[in-house]
Amino acid sequence: SSQNEHCIGCGVTIQTDKPGELGYTPRSALEKEEIICQRCFRLRHYNEVQDVELSDQDFLDILHTLGKTNSLVVKIIDIFDFNGSWIPGLHRFVGKNPVLLIGNKVDLLPKSTNKNKLINWMKLQAKELGLIPVDVLLVSAEKGLGIQEALVEIDRIRQGKDVYVVGCTNVGKSTFINRVIKTAAGGDDVITTSHVPGTTLDMIEIPLDDGKSLVDTPGIINHHQMAHYVSKKDLKVITPKKEIKPRVYQLNENQTLFFGGLARFDYIKGGRRSVICYLANSIEIHRTKLEKADQLYEKHAGEMLQPPSRDELQKFPELVRHEFKLKSDKMDIVFSGLGWVTVKEQGAHVAAYAPKGVSVLLRPSLI
Ligand code: GDP
Structure with a gap:
């Protein structure tokens, strides 16, 4: 019909x-x-939730809804893409409701990462972005790490209130919720999820023991992430699946690193030093002389320098240059959704290139 x-x-x-x-x-x-x-x-x-894509306006409506509730808000971010998965301004929407910040995909960080330091780092970053969470936790929804602890903590701080889970798309929110459903059901008991009545925004309700609910809200797309500029096939290459092996390069002045054909890092000035690259292990890094870099990209993008592959190069945005003079110790230059480069001592003069539209930013080192 x-x-x-x-x-x-x-x-x-x-x-x-x-x-x-x-x-x-x-x-x-x-x-x-x-x-x-x-x-x-x-x-x-x-009993399984799927994520749907939402318009920005729909998402704003959801955030407004949160402010009118008396609830605990659980905000999930992707620890591999902290800034790219941050929801700007959430603190203004939640009203008086407490926010629990959960960093997912902790399995991707090197095992040697100091978790307490990382949690403190997250608290500091959150504060700078205007949010003071009641607590910060690390989990791996996929591997099931920290889930039980997160549930106990959620139950403690919600004090009998409903729980709203928010997050950008791709942070692993569905994986987290599905884990929670499985863990909470404890095997045989099937808990029945349902849609929140009277909303067309696809919020999903999971019943809690005391008659309250855990509500899954749809995720919003962050347009400044690399994921939107590559094909599905290439996305598989750039999305880390396993623990990231930090790759250390001793660089002389005027040397360049290419991350496939996706991004580029120029070390311009500051004496010989080492930098550490945190990217999916499947992305190849090519080192060259700065003076030869433009030519190399021109000639080999889509072939030696890939992803993107040759046939996707046409659609791929041009690389935009961002220049930084690092005035503090231990800074990360972040390519949103792709990874980051850590520069230890201050005084380095660098340039970072990313496809037009992809954010590049500087932050105190995460690891
Ligand atoms: P959503 O859009 O936020 O609902 O995200 P999904 O749950 O669909 O997950 C997005 C992607 O992240 C999928 O490829 C998942 O396999 C992956 N993912 C989810 N949780 C984890 C995790 O804890 N660790 C890792 N490495 N990947 C995860």
């Missing part, structure tokens, strides 16, 4: 063209008497 169909679960308008977006249903499912979107289907039958 040509008229709009609605999901019997959440009421969203059904569409069959865009998998992963709100209201998606496979065409074959339209023959059924009662039409249910794929998201509700999975929720009902598998």
